[in-house]
Amino acid sequence: MRHQAIGVLATNPAAAAHQAQLFRELTEHIVVLAHTAAPLTAEHLEQLEALDVRVVEGEVTSIEIDDSDRLSGVRLADGRVIACRALVVAPQTDASNDVLDALGASRSDDHGAPGGYTHDESGATPATGVWVAGNVADPFDPVVLASAAGLEAAAAVNADLMTEHVHAAVAAHRAASTGTRPGHPIARPARTVTP
Numbered sequence: 705m706r707h708q709a710i711g712v713l714a715t716n717p718a719a720a721a722h723q724a725q726l727f728r729e730l731t732e733h734i735v736v737l738a739h740t741a742a743p744l745t746a747e748h749l750e751q752l753e754a755l756d757v758r759v760v761e762g763e764v765t766s767i768e769i770d771d772s773d774r775l776s777g778v779r780l781a782d783g784r785v786i787a788c789r790a791l792v793v794a795p796q797t798d799a800s801n802d803v804l805d806a807l808g809a810s811r812s813d814d815h816g817a818p819g820g821y822t823h824d825e826s827g828a829t830p831a832t833g834v835w836v837a838g839n840v841a842d843p844f845d846p847v848v849l850a851s852a853a854g855l856e857a858a859a860a861v862n863a864d865l866m867t868e869h870v871h872a873a874v875a876a877h878r879a880a881s882t883g884t885r886p887g888h889p890i891a892r893p894a895r896t897v898t899p
């Protein structure tokens with residue numbers, strides 16, 4: 705898309721401004737289609753103006769396709785056609801997972817939208833015995849970070865199980881030494897998760 709016209713379909717003003725700035729690195733022909741998004745901030749408008757990015761008001765109602773079956777533009781509600789060869793749309797992510805909800809894990813807030821499940825560095829959630837990794841923890845993580853988080857969480861789960869086994873063994877060992885019955889095999893410390 706280098707040096708070609710790119711339209712940014714705004715549904716969220718901050719995301720649209722960010723995308724316009726990102727794609728401005730590829731081409732000098734960027735147009736932000738205000739569409740149904742809330743108004744851009746004065747700061748964003750200044751930045752876009754400085755980058756020669758046009759902001760076009762009006763709701764986009766359809767896309768235009770040329771004879772070679774390529775995108776040629778978008779049509780606005782008032783009939784105007786704005787030329788573009790690609791249209792950028794901000795995806796919305798949702799880490800919702802019934803299993804995690806049922807286990808008592810909770811989702812963090814991502815600028816008003818539900819984000820990933822709350823967790824600490826190891827992936828531990830506030831729900832006892834529940835770890836998360838990958839996009840369910842951080843919806844925007846790419847593969848390499850998602851898989852690294854899986855490794856961290858697996859190591860933490862293993863360490864947790866090992867600790868439980870050690871505590872159980874020590875409790876049984878003490879009981880055998882003193883001739884008393886072992887109590888609960890593990891006294892888990894209360895866990896506070898700081899995301």
Ligand SMILES: Cc1cc2nc3c(=O)[nH]c(=O)nc-3n(C[C@H](O)[C@H](O)[C@H](O)COP(=O)(O)OP(=O)(O)OC[C@H]3O[C@@H](n4cnc5c(N)ncnc54)[C@H](O)[C@@H]3O)c2cc1C
Pocket residue numbers: 801802803837838839840844845846847848850
């Ligand atoms: C459009 C798009 C483009 C992307 N491009 C890139 C890219 O170029 N490079 C890059 O590194 N990353 C990219 N990513 C991100 C990449 O997809 C993620 O980093 C990766 O998929 C995260 O892996 P994951 O295992 O955490 O989640 P997922 O891959 O989503 O795997 C989770 C799996 O769990 C399954 N599941 C959910 N609930 C249950 C349940 N209750 N029981 C059983 N199974 C369940 C789901 O069906 C899914 O198969 C892109 C993502 C998107 C959406």
